[in-house]
Amino acid sequence: MQIITKKQELQQVVEACKKNHQTIGFVPTMGALHEGHASLVRRAVQENDVCFVSVFVNPTQFNNKEDLAKYPRNIERDAALLSSIGANYVFAPTPEEMYSAEEMNNTFSFDFAGLDQVMEGKMRPGHFNGVVQVVSRLFYLVQPDRAYFGEKDFQQLAIIHHMVERSELAGTFGNLQIIGCPIVREASGLALSSRNERLSETEKQTALGISKTLFASSKWAKEAGATVAEVQQRVIDAINAIDGLEMEYYEIVDQTTLLPTTTFNHAIGCVTVYCGPVRLIDNIKYE
Ligand code: PAF
Numbered sequence: 304m305q306i307i308t309k310k311q312e313l314q315q316v317v318e319a320c321k322k323n324h325q326t327i328g329f330v331p332t333m334g335a336l337h338e339g340h341a342s343l344v345r346r347a348v349q350e351n352d353v354c355f356v357s358v359f360v361n362p363t364q365f366n367n368k369e370d371l372a373k374y375p376r377n378i379e380r381d382a383a384l385l386s387s388i389g390a391n392y393v394f395a396p397t398p399e400e401m402y403s404a405e406e407m408n409n410t411f412s413f414d415f416a417g418l419d420q421v422m423e424g425k426m427r428p429g430h431f432n433g434v435v436q437v438v439s440r441l442f443y444l445v446q447p448d449r450a451y452f453g454e455k456d457f458q459q460l461a462i463i464h465h466m467v468e469r470s471e472l473a474g475t476f477g478n479l480q481i482i483g484c485p486i487v488r489e490a491s492g493l494a495l496s497s498r499n500e501r502l503s504e505t506e507k508q509t510a511l512g513i514s515k516t517l518f519a520s521s522k523w524a525k526e527a528g529a530t531v532a533e534v535q536q537r538v539i540d541a542i543n544a545i546d547g548l549e550m551e552y553y554e555i556v557d558q559t560t561l562l563p564t565t566t567f568n569h570a571i572g573c574v575t576v577y578c579g580p581v582r583l584i585d586n587i588k589y590e
Contacts, residue, residue, distance in 0.1 A: 304386040306393045310401075313394050313444055317355075321446065325352035329447035331438060334358040334395075335375040335497035336384050339487040343451040346484060348389040355445050356385055357394040363407065364433030370582075375500050394445070401440065411436035413472075418465055421561050422554055422573055423458050423584070431462050438463060442476050450479060455486045455494050457573055457586050461561055486586070488514065494585045501581045509547035510578045516541045517572065517587040524567050524589050531555050531565050535572070542576060551575040551582070558588070 307313045320327055328351030330343045336358075347354045358381055365371035378395055385393055398407065411432045418424070419431040442450065452460045460483045466472050467481055487495045492514035493507065502510060520538050523529055535555050542550045553574045557564045564570050567589040575584045 304382070304390055304393065306382060306395055308394075308396055308400065310396065310444055313392075316392060317444070317446055320353050326448040327351055327445060328354045329441070329445045329450045330354070330356045330390075331441050331450065331452075332356060332358055332381075333360045333374065333497065334381050335377060335500060336381045337487075337495045337497065337499075339453055339455065339495040341384060341388055342487050343453060343484050344385060344388050344390050346482070347449065347451050351449060353392070354390045355392045355394060355447065356390045357441055357445070359394070359396055359401065359437065359441075361401075361433055361437040362398050363402070363411065363436055364430050366427050366429050373501065375497055394441075401437070406436070413466075414470055415462060416465060416469065418458070418462050418561055421458075421556065422552060423575070426551060426575065431459070434459055435462065435466055439466065439472055442479065446477070447479060448477075449482055451482045451484055453486065454483050455496065455584065455586065457558075457571060458561060461559070492518065494583075496583060498581050498583060502578060506547065506579050506581065509545065510576075510583060512542060512545040512548055513574060513576050513578075513583060513585050517574065517585060520572060521587055521589065531567060531570065538572065538574070542574070547578060549577040551577065555589070558590075 328347030330347050332340050344356055358378060360374050360376060362371055382393060410429055413432060413435045424431050452463060454460060464481050467476055467479055491511050493511055516538055520534055523534050523537055535553060538553050539550055542548050555570050555572045556562055558569050558571045570589040571586055573586045
């Protein structure tokens, strides 16, 4: 496995792959890799001739400087994991290699067709501008045939789909296929996240209340006459009743438009909860 830190070197390697007619699978990450990322990389390795992974903590998608500073970083451990599961190239640039000073300081503008006005987008203004900025740049550089994203960040996945299929950037990435992959959970149910590293053992136990409530809500949704509004409120009340958890939002929305829905058909419930100082997200599909 080769670690690349410069864009120019990356482009040379990509060109060589294209010349050899090799298909490219790509997994963009911010490092602090766990089994969730590993499942994406394994799939990329299996379905393509070559697998590229980027490890870049993208400063432009953090609207909270403290969150950026505290984001866990461990490139040696990440590289060892990636090499053991068959990734071929890791792109790990510095922020200066990725962005000019102007790009770093100005908001990247993009037509989200409203997908950024709800949930994470509403709570973290500018977050998805940074995500689209970095992901579009990475796609230009890596020119993947398939790119893999986890469904835990469901709104991010919907926005990337929009970016590739329906936005002003549509058509610029060739026949790129965006592949959403299921959430990977601990046996306890806790959704894997790089942020879990910041939870104490007690907080981890407390955080289990999130997935437990979401799983229970799947049953509540099947109760005769249950409405979306009732299930939504029941989840909010159940999570807020747990000591140590503080709900930021819970919304049941349509899986494509991300707009509030009144039917469980094609619906997903998305939650963001603070467990102590750590902001955790999770979701459940109701179809
Ligand atoms: O999901 C993430 O880890 C990041 O948002 C991504 C897609 C790598 C862009 O920085």
